[in-house]
Amino acid sequence: xxxxxxxxxxxINGMFRCSTVIRTIxxxxxxxxxxxxxxxxxxxxxxKPRMTENNTRKYAPIVEELLAKxxxxxxxxxxxxxVGDLFNTGPTVRxxxxxxxxxxxxxxxxxxxxxxHGAEYTARLQKIAVEESRLGIPLVFGADVIHGFKTVFxxxxxxxxxxxxxxxxxxxxxxxxxxTAAGITFNFAPMVDIARDSRWGRMAEGAGEDPYLGSEVxxxxxxxxxxxxxxxEATMAACVKHFAAYGAAEGGRDYNTVDMSERxxxxxxxxxxxxxxxxxxxxxxxxxxxxxxxxVTGSKWLIDDILRNEWGFEGMVVSDWQSITEMVAHGNxxxxxxxxxxxxxxxxxxDMMGDAYLDHIPDMVRNGKIDEAYLDQAVRNVLQLKxxxxxxxxxxxxxxxxxxxxxxxxxxxxxxxxxAARKSIVLLKNEDKVLPLTGNEKTIAVIGPLADNxxxxxxxxxxxxxxxxxxxxxxGIKERAGEGTNVIFAKGCNLYDNKTDGFAExxxxxxxxxxxxxxxxxxxxxxxxxxxxxxxxxxxIQQQLxxxxxxxxxxxxxxxxxxxxxxxxELHEQVPAIMAVWALGSEAGHGxxxxxxxxxxxAGKLPVTFPRHVGQAPIYYNYKxxxxxxxxxxxxxxxxxxxxxxxxxxxxxxxxxxxxxxxYTTFEYSPVTLSDDVMEGDNTLTAxxxxxxxxxxxxxxxxxxxxxxxxxxxxxxVKELKxxxxxxxxxxxxKTFTFEISEEDLAFYRHDMSWGAEPGEFKVFIGSASDxxxxxxxxxxxxxx
Ligand code: NOJ
Numbered sequence: 001x002x003x004x005x006x007x008x009x010x011x012i013n014g015m016f017r018c019s020t021v022i023r024t025i026x027x028x029x030x031x032x033x034x035x036x037x038x039x040x041x042x043x044x045x046x047x048k049p050r051m052t053e054n055n056t057r058k059y060a061p062i063v064e065e066l067l068a069k070x071x072x073x074x075x076x077x078x079x080x081x082x083v084g085d086l087f088n089t090g091p092t093v094r095x096x097x098x099x100x101x102x103x104x105x106x107x108x109x110x111x112x113x114x115x116x117h118g119a120e121y122t123a124r125l126q127k128i129a130v131e132e133s134r135l136g137i138p139l140v141f142g143a144d145v146i147h148g149f150k151t152v153f154x155x156x157x158x159x160x161x162x163x164x165x166x167x168x169x170x171x172x173x174x175x176x177x178x179x180t181a182a183g184i185t186f187n188f189a190p191m192v193d194i195a196r197d198s199r200w201g202r203m204a205e206g207a208g209e210d211p212y213l214g215s216e217v218x219x220x221x222x223x224x225x226x227x228x229x230x231x232x233e234a235t236m237a238a239c240v241k242h243f244a245a246y247g248a249a250e251g252g253r254d255y256n257t258v259d260m261s262e263r264x265x266x267x268x269x270x271x272x273x274x275x276x277x278x279x280x281x282x283x284x285x286x287x288x289x290x291x292x293x294x295x296v297t298g299s300k301w302l303i304d305d306i307l308r309n310e311w312g313f314e315g316m317v318v319s320d321w322q323s324i325t326e327m328v329a330h331g332n333x334x335x336x337x338x339x340x341x342x343x344x345x346x347x348x349x350x351d352m353m354g355d356a357y358l359d360h361i362p363d364m365v366r367n368g369k370i371d372e373a374y375l376d377q378a379v380r381n382v383l384q385l386k387x388x389x390x391x392x393x394x395x396x397x398x399x400x401x402x403x404x405x406x407x408x409x410x411x412x413x414x415x416x417x418x419x420a421a422r423k424s425i426v427l428l429k430n431e432d433k434v435l436p437l438t439g440n441e442k443t444i445a446v447i448g449p450l451a452d453n454x455x456x457x458x459x460x461x462x463x464x465x466x467x468x469x470x471x472x473x474x475x476g477i478k479e480r481a482g483e484g485t486n487v488i489f490a491k492g493c494n495l496y497d498n499k500t501d502g503f504a505e506x507x508x509x510x511x512x513x514x515x516x517x518x519x520x521x522x523x524x525x526x527x528x529x530x531x532x533x534x535x536x537x538x539x540x541i542q543q544q545l546x547x548x549x550x551x552x553x554x555x556x557x558x559x560x561x562x563x564x565x566x567x568x569x570e571l572h573e574q575v576p577a578i579m580a581v582w583a584l585g586s587e588a589g590h591g592x593x594x595x596x597x598x599x600x601x602x603a604g605k606l607p608v609t610f611p612r613h614v615g616q617a618p619i620y621y622n623y624k625x626x627x628x629x630x631x632x633x634x635x636x637x638x639x640x641x642x643x644x645x646x647x648x649x650x651x652x653x654x655x656x657x658x659x660x661x662x663x664y665t666t667f668e669y670s671p672v673t674l675s676d677d678v679m680e681g682d683n684t685l686t687a688x689x690x691x692x693x694x695x696x697x698x699x700x701x702x703x704x705x706x707x708x709x710x711x712x713x714x715x716x717x718v719k720e721l722k723x724x725x726x727x728x729x730x731x732x733x734x735k736t737f738t739f740e741i742s743e744e745d746l747a748f749y750r751h752d753m754s755w756g757a758e759p760g761e762f763k764v765f766i767g768s769a770s771d772x773x774x775x776x777x778x779x780x781x782x783x784x785x
Contacts, residue, residue: 057314062392063383066135067376072362074135075379077109080358081142081318081350084116087463089144089529090321090353101125108133109358111350111382112186114142117149117464122183123399130395138395140386142186142239144461146205147171149178151413151586152458152465155527155563156191156217158424158582160207160607161661163702163726165220171420172224174413177234179464181404185389188239188285190221192272197618198611199252201531204460204563204582206247208607209620209658211268212721215275222279230282231390233397240276242287242320244302245269249289252617254532258289263714263749265291268622274311282385283316286348288323295330297323298339303347316381318350319343325354336360341370349378409469414587421584421591426604427662431576434555436598436664437515443486445513446474447506447549448520449495449542450561456495459583460528460563469586473519473559476589480597488512492549495523496540503548510552517596518546518558518575524583527563536567536614543570550574559592565610565619569655580606598664603700603726605661605769609654616650621658621770622717657771659704659721665695665731672766672776680781684742689766689774692734702726703737706765706773712758713751719765719773739766746780757782 070078082101083089104110105128116122122141129139147153153171162168172190179187192214195203207217218240227235245265249256260269277284284307286297296302297319307313327339340356341364351357357378364370390397407413427435437444450456450473457470478487492506493499510516520542525531537543538560550556557577560566572578579602584591594600611619630644633651646652670690679685691701703726706719722745729735741764746757759782767773 059380059384060387060392063380063387066137066383067379069135070379072365072372072375073358074108075375076358076361077107078111078137078379078382079350080110080355081352082110082113083353084113086116089115089463102128105129105139106132108135108137110139112140112142114186114188114352115144115463116141117143117179117182117184119181119183119399119401119404123396126395126399137383138386138391140186140389140391141183141398142188143179143184144188144463145175145179145184146189146191146461147459148175148417148462148585149182149184149464150408150466150469151175151178151417152462152470153417153420153586154424154584155204155459155461155582156206157204157208157563157607158584159420160213160217161426161580161582161604162420162423163213163605163607163724164423165216167420167423168217168220169224170416172221173227174416176225176227176236177407178413180234180236180398181400181407183399184236185391185398186237186239186283186385187225188241189225190218190238190276191241192218192276193242193245193247193287194269194272195247195608196620197249197252198536198565198567198608199532199534199614199617200247200249201254201460201527201533201563202247202529203565203608204527204531207272209609210607210622210721211271213607213724214272218272218276219279222276222281226280226282230388231393233400233403237282237385237389238276239283239285239318240273240281241285243273243284243307244287244296245291246287246289252532254530255288258291260292263753267749270306277307277311277313281315282388283318284313285318285320286323288320288326290330290332295323295327295332297348298327298332298342298346300346308347316349316385317347319348319352319354321353323354324348324351324356337364340364344370344374344378349381409586417585418587418590418594421587422594422600422602424582424584424604425591425595425602426580426606426660427595427602428578428580428610428656428660429572429576430662430664432555434515434557434577435596437596439481439597441481441485441514443488443513444477444481445488445490445509445516445554446477446519447490447492447509447516448518448545449491449493450521450523450559451491451517451519452489453519456524456561457583457588458585459524460531462524462585465586471587471589473517473589473592476591476593477517477596479590480593480599492545493541495542498541500541500544503545506545507548507552510549510554513552513554516549516552516554516556518549518556519561520546520558521561521566521581522563531563533564534614536564536611536617538566538568538571546571546574557596565606565608567611567614567655569612572655580604580610598697601664601697601699603661603663603702605659605702605704606656607658609658610656612653612655613650615647616652616654619654622720624715625718653771657769659702659769660771661702661769663695663697663699663701665693665697665699667699667701667729667768668692668694669767669774672764672774674764674776674778677778678781679741679743679778682743684740685778686738686740687764687766687776688736688738690734690736691729693729693731696731698728698730700726700728701768704767704769704773705739706770707741707745708763708765709746709748709758710761710763712748712760714749716748719763719770721770737766743780
């Protein structure tokens with residue numbers, strides 16, 4: 001908002017009420033003011049980095065001592081971050097580079113490595129840095145520990161579906177314990193990008209479409225990774241990514257252009273990054289995308305003005321993989337040298353895989369093309385991170401073989417993974433109470449390309465998880481079903497190809513069974529980075545397999561694996577029971593069996609909308625009404641709906657809405673009661689609802705509260721999630737849930753981009769899903785805005 005100060009539409013209108021002469025003079029002055037404002041927005045100044053002048057942060061004495069001793073090359077080396085030689089997570093493939101790493105470490109031209117792991121291996125590299133480099137600065141080891149290390153948890157979109165913040169925090173604590181024992185201290189997570197378009201594969205790595213839920217999840221993950229003491233040997237630095245708006249890629253195609261208003265950016269997309277920063281995240285990663293014509297990695301406005309100045313972030317900023325040098329391809333700089341200067345001045349401290357700082361910054365400083373203060377500031381931020389992690393005190397503290405053996409895949413950790421697996425499952429549909437299974441079935445047919453598939457259970461971003469570890473659905477079901485039940489398996493088809501040779505066997509298996517369990521959906525590589533899809537239904541010929549199996553006419557359950565909201569309308573029409581199972585990780589089979597047999601009553605809720613058809617993307621619950629809203633189901637006469645905002649062939653409503661998720665029991669909500677129908681001054685209101693478990697199972701429910709501002713100085717979404725609570729309600733029990741609503745919950749970026757609430761009418765909705773709510777109304781009275 002800083003950029004807008006001094007010029008507002010109302011100021012300009014006021015000026016134009018003057019006489020013609022004055023008007024002309026005023027106009028000229030206005031133009032001059034505008035020119036100055038525009039110039040300062042572009043910020044071509046050569047000033048020193050903001051952090052040098054305004055920084056209140058106290059750096060550790062060792063940071064300044066080292067800085068004073070460092071050559072320009074050593075300084076640039078401290079900003080230079082490489083992938084290791086164990087596996088690759090980006091486009092540059094390195095072969096047998098270990099010896100070169102040794103040299104680089106000795107020369108001080110590398111600050112650390114990422115995607116390396118193992119106590120012994122990381123200790124060996126650390127020894128070179130500490131004992132053989134001139135200044136003995138320890139390395140930092142990074143990695144993408146996105147949903148667990150060797151104990152693999154459900155993909156992040158899955159754990160977000162649990163709406164269980166304590167569980168998410170615990171899972172990340174386990175991830176931190178395991179990976180720090182293997183030497184990793186800097187985790188490239190949480191990924192908090194808002195994703196409204198299911199074509200975008202990286203939706204799998206985040207918490208879905210909502211800024212409020214996304215912020216709660218972001219905070220829980222940061223707490224889990226970092227605990228409250230970064231020097232603890234079992235905690236690691238979190239890295240909030242990908243700053244900013246990476247999830248809004250045009251057409252859902254990964255790495256694609258993002259163009260959006262500052263209002264949408266601030267109101268929706270920036271919210272979870274800010275929440276994670278406020279939760280104390282030690283580092284931030286810039287994103288690959290351009291935003292409104294400016295690649296983010298070179299954006300002083302985003303990194304220096306918003307992140308550091310407005311939000312007060314004092315930690316370390318790392319680029320994404322070559323996102324500095326990729327600015328050349330974006331086309332806003334001519335070469336890597338210009339890219340390096342732009343990123344460094346914008347506030348990117350560490351260059352991941354670009355070599356741009358190392359290759360260009362020392363010479364640019366010598367030639368007077370960039371002020372050394374920028375380089376020094378970045379080095380300070382990197383060294384301070386190493387200090388905060390305790391690496392100067394004990395560089396080997398994270399590389400302890402004994403702890404590694406003890407921690408990795410411990411029983412206790414696998415128990416958390418099982419809990420996370422069952423809590424991530426969302427029961428989308430359960431007609432005729434097909435679920436839970438009784439346990440008395442004589443024959444269960446488990447069918448599909450994902451039914452007895454281990455490696456895909458680990459999901460996207462699980463380079464550390466081993467293919468031979470996960471419990472498959474078939475194994476989990478067999479174990480739980482016990483001796484008296486015959487569990488038969490037929491793969492039916494492969495994940496992608498068109499071979500139908502397995503169909504006959506699958507149909508035969510279904511015919512023999514009392515109940516059929518289909519495991520279908522996406523493999524691990526069909527979502528995640530570079531995992532965008534233009535078709536978001538079941539891949540390959542899996543839908544045809546479903547058609548074939550349904551010929552048996554047996555009670556059928558579909559377990560749909562995915563890293564996105566899937567367009568599965570056809571499946572929905574055919575199959576009575578459907579569960580969204582994401583990719584459930586190490587304990588997939590156990591978690592799924594717990595839910596199938598009713599040992600755990602599912603309570604997951606969708607963190608992302610499931611569309612009816614891919615053509616609806618982007619689709620999200622907190623949309624705007626438009627001037628010609630259409631919420632019907634096409635039953636009205638054509639004349640009533642023809643000029644409405646809709647498709648001719650597919651309803652506007654989703655297949656499964658945000659927040660949707662069934663239980664084996666039923667919950668009845670009372671009407672919403674408000675403590676008052678007017679909010680005034682600093683008063684808060686309370687909104688209460690009674691929820692009764694009217695079914696025959698105990699069960700947890702996620703009670704969701706949404707608000708709508710009916711008239712605003714800018715248009716407002718039809719509803720926005722503002723609070724939720726997850727609680728166990730025993731069968732027959734009624735519980736009262738009371739939420740406090742304050743003026744801050746009604747605030748938004750108003751017409752003049754100031755933040756605050758406006759007086760007027762509001763609706764509050766409470767319910768079990770964004771499309772299943774009770775509502776009440778109140779008004780906000782304010783003396784001034
Ligand atoms: C690129 C990805 O965008 C980012 O999320 C990841 O952390 C880095 N590669 C390192 O693997």
